[in-house]
Amino acid sequence: MKVRYFAWLRERTGTSQETLDLPETVKTTGDLMNWLAARDEGYAFAFEQPDTIRIAVNQEHVDTDFVLTGTEEVAFFPPMTGG
Amino acid sequence: MKVRYFAWLRERTGTSQETLDLPETVKTTGDLMNWLAARDEGYAFAFEQPDTIRIAVNQEHVDTDFVLTGTEEVAFFPPMTGG
Amino acid sequence: MKHMAAMTNTIEYTVRVQEEDFNVSKETELLTQDRKDIGAIVTFTGLCRDEGGTLEALELEHYPGMAEAQISRFAQQAVERWPLTGLTVIHRFGKIPPGENIVLVIATSPHRRAAFEAADFLMDFLKTQAPFWKKEHLKNASEGSWVEAKTIDDKDAERWNKNAPA
Amino acid sequence: MKHMAAMTNTIEYTVRVQEEDFNVSKETELLTQDRKDIGAIVTFTGLCRDEGGTLEALELEHYPGMAEAQISRFAQQAVERWPLTGLTVIHRFGKIPPGENIVLVIATSPHRRAAFEAADFLMDFLKTQAPFWKKEHLKNASEGSWVEAKTIDDKDAERWNKNAPA
Numbered sequence: 087m088k089v090r091y092f093a094w095l096r097e098r099t100g101t102s103q104e105t106l107d108l109p110e111t112v113k114t115t116g117d118l119m120n121w122l123a124a125r126d127e128g129y130a131f132a133f134e135q136p137d138t139i140r141i142a143v144n145q146e147h148v149d150t151d152f153v154l155t156g157t158e159e160v161a162f163f164p165p166m167t168g169g
Numbered sequence: 170m171k172v173r174y175f176a177w178l179r180e181r182t183g184t185s186q187e188t189l190d191l192p193e194t195v196k197t198t199g200d201l202m203n204w205l206a207a208r209d210e211g212y213a214f215a216f217e218q219p220d221t222i223r224i225a226v227n228q229e230h231v232d233t234d235f236v237l238t239g240t241e242e243v244a245f246f247p248p249m250t251g252g
Numbered sequence: 253m254k255h256m257a258a259m260t261n262t263i264e265y266t267v268r269v270q271e272e273d274f275n276v277s278k279e280t281e282l283l284t285q286d287r288k289d290i291g292a293i294v295t296f297t298g299l300c301r302d303e304g305g306t307l308e309a310l311e312l313e314h315y316p317g318m319a320e321a322q323i324s325r326f327a328q329q330a331v332e333r334w335p336l337t338g339l340t341v342i343h344r345f346g347k348i349p350p351g352e353n354i355v356l357v358i359a360t361s362p363h364r365r366a367a368f369e370a371a372d373f374l375m376d377f378l379k380t381q382a383p384f385w386k387k388e389h390l391k392n393a394s395e396g397s398w399v400e401a402k403t404i405d406d407k408d409a410e411r412w413n414k415n416a417p418a
Numbered sequence: 419m420k421h422m423a424a425m426t427n428t429i430e431y432t433v434r435v436q437e438e439d440f441n442v443s444k445e446t447e448l449l450t451q452d453r454k455d456i457g458a459i460v461t462f463t464g465l466c467r468d469e470g471g472t473l474e475a476l477e478l479e480h481y482p483g484m485a486e487a488q489i490s491r492f493a494q495q496a497v498e499r500w501p502l503t504g505l506t507v508i509h510r511f512g513k514i515p516p517g518e519n520i521v522l523v524i525a526t527s528p529h530r531r532a533a534f535e536a537a538d539f540l541m542d543f544l545k546t547q548a549p550f551w552k553k554e555h556l557k558n559a560s561e562g563s564w565v566e567a568k569t570i571d572d573k574d575a576e577r578w579n580k581n582a583p584a
Contacts, residue, residue: 092549093551142484145481163481163549165567166550166551166567168485168551169364169571225315229321244383246385247401250386250400251314251385252375290465290517292465295460296458299458300457301457351453
């Protein structure tokens with residue numbers, strides 16, 4: 087599964103995108119956030135306030151209870167500040 | 170006193186502006202409308218529905234009870250349709 | 253006609269009533285050149301529609317002097333009510349064929365809501381409070397007919413009494 | 419990216435996400451040329467402010483693909499909700515110095531309220547729902563800082579759920 091990070095999530099994880107093989111215990115977007123947060127200090131910092139993080143699956147907004155089955159691309163980013 | 174007419178009031182009276190000496194009985198803008206309406210058929214037609222007519226004195230909107238003392242210019246016109 | 257607002261906190265605005273056409277990008281440039289404090293530009297351009305091909309032209313009559321004064325009154329209200337950096341209002345008169353410009357409002361501000369609301373406010377009051385009258389000349393009619401004022405325009409203008417802006 | 423709306427009653431709209439600048443009058447001309455059924459053009463241009471001279475530049479990061487898809491989703495909603503004759507939305511990314519353009523929305527319609535509301539609606543959703551992130555680079559700071567989302571922007575976007583348009 088391709089995972090993408092934007093803005094300060096990209097900076098804190100040190101990664102703009104990566105392809106990950108997820109363990110079977112990671113079933114939802116929320117599980118994925120917890121699993122990523124446990125990877126290293128940078129990821130822990132990036133995901134330390136999960137409530138402020140927005141999630142997109144296959145480029146559409148989803149919540150933390152979204153089931154990842156069939157997902158090609160997950161993205162994590164802060165609240166958007168366009169316009 | 171200068172009296173001006175716009176849009177269909179101008180067309181019905183056949184006059185865009187005129188200078189009139191008013192009798193003493195004409196004290197308010199409402200009196201003036203009644204007095205003008207009695208002048209001839211064109212004026213009667215122009216002022217037949219006084220409720221639809223807007224009035225400006227010295228280029229500011231006023232009502233029919235406005236006292237004309239000191240007035241230099243009165244204008245009569247339909248509801249505005251600019252913009 | 254260039255107006256310098258009386259209060260030091262409010263800005264200069266431009267109001268013009270003219271027969272000739274205007275150029276939106278030129279008027280915008282006048283409000284934005286050499287400044288970097290503008291976050292939002294809203295332009296409203298009102299044009300003459302051909303009404304399904306039936307309209308030959310609109311004839312716009314106005315009350316010279318009072319037209320400028322009324323528009324300036326509402327422009328002054330707008331610069332006092334919203335934090336604008338620039339405001340231009342131009343209204344044409346005379347015979348205007350379909351596809352041509354009638355009216356222009358440009359509002360600039362650091363903030364988008366102020367620019368939107370000021371332009372919207374001015375258009376509502378131009379429609380109902382500025383002494384202009386439109387006569388429609390149709391292609392298949394020998395005589396023109398005066399456009400009637402719409403209740404919806406009065407209702408639009410009333411919004412600004414009820415709701416204080418953010 | 420040019421989209422043809424699926425429903426026959428709604429119009430084509432243009433959505434572009436690009437690094438290069440845009441020209442407001444050229445984009446307006448594309449929506450108005452050869453037609454005489456437009457009564458109202460509203461343009462919104464968002465620019466980079468210099469924040470009292472402290473800002474060196476804004477850096478705009480975006481999510482390619484999703485940015486276009488999200489803007490198109492709201493553009494589609496707008497053309498279904500208001501009787502528009504044209505709609506263009508352009509959002510830039512990359513490093514943008516003060517005074518330069520960031521975003522453009524142009525809505526054209528026979529009616530002024532539709533053009534105003536559609537442009538206003540799109541800007542509210544671009545602010546809160548399109549995947550762009552702004553980083554401020556200040557003149558006297560070695561590191562940039564991410565702009566935080568504002569609650570007021572969410573409230574602005576919520577207006578469109580509560581109020582059905584006229």
